[in-house]
Amino acid sequence: MSRDLTRLYQALAADTDAWELPAPNLLRRRVDRRVRNRVTLGALAAAVLVGGTAVGTRVLLAGPDTPPGPPAVTPSPAPLSPSSSPTAPPSSSGSPTTPAPPRTSGAPTASARPTAATPTSIPDRAFFALPAANDTGAGSQFVPGPVLPALCAAWPGEAQVVVRRARTLPFKLAGAPADAVPAGSYRHSVTVYRAGRADDALRELRQAVRDCPRQVAPDAPGVTTTQRLLDGAGYGEESVLFETRTPYRDANGDPVGGDEVHLVRAVRVGDVVTVLWEQGWESSSTDRAQFEADSRRATEAIRNWLS
Known part of the structure; x- marks a missing residue:
């Protein structure tokens, strides 16, 4: 090497x-x-x-005419300055949102009916109490039966009824002896209607009275009963007053002259209607002063119940 x-x-x-x-x-x-x-x-x-x-x-x-979709993460909008105000977001269709039309004054329409809760039961306090001077001591009896006179077989407002109670109440006039027979008897009812329908019931009642000016008395064949509307406003939110007239008859059913007159008043407070139908007692006619006083008591009882 x-x-x-x-x-x-x-x-x-x-x-x-x-x-x-x-x-x-x-x-x-x-x-x-x-x-x-x-x-x-x-x-x-x-x-x-x-x-x-x-x-x-x-x-x-x-495709060539459609832009790609937005990015997965959208940047947060910038905060508004104190002097700026937020604007309404656009509609999903891309067209500007049309503002709702302003409310106009005037009479309510069918679509503007009240929507408050409707009572489904009627307590005893919805019925008025007679003053001691008019109390016969017999009390009242809650019994089924008609709450209005037969108006040529028309029963106004029945399709809109939610609940109803009715009683029979005899009364006497102030100053009558304690052992005197009652001066008359009420068929007193309280009816709750569907929301906004009580005024329709009173309108139908007025029309039923107009459409039935006379008819054969249901309890006396051959005897004619007449009905007519009367002026009697000033009760509740609205009211209807009418009378029924039937000729006085003897024991055999024959006319003896004069008429037996009874008054009926329906008073509306909200969706509630109270009806006071004076039916008499042994062929007596309605005492107008007593009837007006008890109409006010019936109206006040409904208002106190609903308040």
């Missing part, structure tokens, strides 16, 4: 001895780290490729 070749081997050995080989466990960690870095870089590249493909697909499907 030549001297030059020997010298080169000696230099190579010196350089190799200067580098220390790493331990096996350190070498394994370096290899594992390189493998993880390669996997992470591969996953990121795949995600970028999938995202680009999805965006490209949306653009192709949307």
Whole structure:
């Protein structure tokens, strides 16, 4: 071997001895780290490729005239300054929102009927109490039966009734002896109508009286009864007053001259109507002053109940 070749081997050995080989466990960690870095870089590249493909697909499907959809994250709007006011959002159709028309004054329409809760029961306090001077001591009896005279077989407002109670109440006139027979008897009823329908019931009642000016008396064949509206406002929110007239008859049913007159008043307070029908007692006619006083008591009882 030549001297030059020997010298080169000696230099190579010196350089190799200067580098220390790493331990096996350190070498394994370096290899594992390189493998993880390669996997992470591969996953990121795949995600970028999938995202680009999805965006490209949306653009192709949307067509040349349709812009791509909005970004997934919408930036928050800038806060309003104290002097600025918020504006109404546009409608989903893209057309400007049309403001509601202003309310106009005038008579209420059918669509503007009240929507308050309607009572579904009627307590005893909805009925008035007779003053001691008019109390016969017999009390009242809550019994079924008609609450209005037969008006040519018309029964106004019955289709709109929610609940009703009716009683029979005899009374006497002030100053009458304690053992005197009653001066008359009331058929007194309280009816709750569907919301906003009580005024319809009174309108139907007026029309029924107009449509039935006379008829054969239900309890006396051959005897004619007449009905007519009377002026008698000033009770409740509105009221209807009418009379019925039947000729006086003897025991055989024959007319003896004059008429037996009875008054009927219906008073509306909200969706409630109270009816006072004076039916007489042994062919007596209605005492107008007593009837007016008891009409006021009946109206006040309804108002106190509903208040």
